[in-house]
Amino acid sequence: MNASELKSKAKALGADLVGVASRQAWEQLPREQNPLSIMPSCQSVIVLGRKILRGAFRGVEEGTNFSSTYGHYGANWHEFTFFPRLSFNLALILEEEGYEAVPMSGGTPAGEPGQGVADKQGNVRLDIHFLAEAAGLGSMGKGGFFLSPEYGHRQRLALILTDMPLQGEQPLKLDFCQDCRACIEACPLGAYSENPDGSYSLDQGLCAVCKNGSQPGSPLSCEPCDRLAASCGRACLVALEDKIGEKFQHAFRKRAVWQRDIDGRASVVTLQQKAARVASAPGADGRQPGCCS
Ligand code: SF4
Numbered sequence: 001m002n003a004s005e006l007k008s009k010a011k012a013l014g015a016d017l018v019g020v021a022s023r024q025a026w027e028q029l030p031r032e033q034n035p036l037s038i039m040p041s042c043q044s045v046i047v048l049g050r051k052i053l054r055g056a057f058r059g060v061e062e063g064t065n066f067s068s069t070y071g072h073y074g075a076n077w078h079e080f081t082f083f084p085r086l087s088f089n090l091a092l093i094l095e096e097e098g099y100e101a102v103p104m105s106g107g108t109p110a111g112e113p114g115q116g117v118a119d120k121q122g123n124v125r126l127d128i129h130f131l132a133e134a135a136g137l138g139s140m141g142k143g144g145f146f147l148s149p150e151y152g153h154r155q156r157l158a159l160i161l162t163d164m165p166l167q168g169e170q171p172l173k174l175d176f177c178q179d180c181r182a183c184i185e186a187c188p189l190g191a192y193s194e195n196p197d198g199s200y201s202l203d204q205g206l207c208a209v210c211k212n213g214s215q216p217g218s219p220l221s222c223e224p225c226d227r228l229a230a231s232c233g234r235a236c237l238v239a240l241e242d243k244i245g246e247k248f249q250h251a252f253r254k255r256a257v258w259q260r261d262i263d264g265r266a267s268v269v270t271l272q273q274k275a276a277r278v279a280s281a282p283g284a285d286g287r288q289p290g291c292c293s
Pocket residue numbers: 186187188189190191192206207208210211212214227230231232233
């Protein structure tokens with residue numbers, strides 16, 4: 001099977017995004033992030049993506065439902081019920097071809113020190129966003145979201161390591177963040193801070209207590225600090241809806257934007273006020289995207 005046939009099979013199983021990061025893209029990574037630490041014979045890392053329904057964000061956007069909509073269909077059921085069937089079934093196909101396949105969720109808990117037998121450091125943890133970039137699926141945006149040309153920030157990711165040699169992709173650098181600071185302007189808690197090189201750091205302590213649609217996340221998730229439906233993430237959805245491949249008949253944002261401060265007090269910002277703030281904000285200047293830390 002070649003890479004093209006593999007992608008066809010993955011898409012037939014329900015994958016929306018499929019890319020291959022070949023060995024030369026990651027073999028020099030530090031041991032604690034290296035696929036070879038988990039599978040010494042690994043030749044290819046297959047990165048799979050499934051889009052998150054735009055409708056899964058609706059209840060949070062309206063401020064009326066957080067768990068039945070995004071919490072289940074955008075996050076937990078999506079990533080831990082629907083998606084693993086795809087990864088598992090594709091891994092079965094690879095093994096039927098005579099190649100070992102190691103399916104992995106998008107994140108890995110750190111594990112207890114000493115739990116890792118080989119390095120006594122706990123679990124080896126792969127950087128799924130690095131591997132997704134290496135597999136040509138998209139790139140990290142200024143606001144710390146992995147962005148794809150098809151869905152913007154709306155996807156979940158998982159991995160399969162295999163000893164099947166497959167042709168890898170070229171990394172894809174998107175320019176979605178040129179002239180955009182929508183995620184940064186949308187954060188009611190001021191969690192982003194600008195670095196001297198123009199990239200942004202994120203105070204994840206603030207995100208952990210944010211009441212603007214962020215989810216607790218899971219260390220097994222590709223989004224362990226799940227901000228996709230928070231004010232920052234939904235601002236990115238709105239900013240990219242005319243730029244990404246998947247188009248809708250109607251705009252996502254239909255009414256004033258709700259937000260809560262650090263104490264949970266709610267207020268509402270009209271779309272006109274929001275647009276004026278974004279237009280007058282400094283920094284819509286085309287800086288290169290930087291990854292949040
Ligand atoms: S999750 Fe909340 S605090 Fe963190 S960047 Fe997004 S809106 Fe700001």
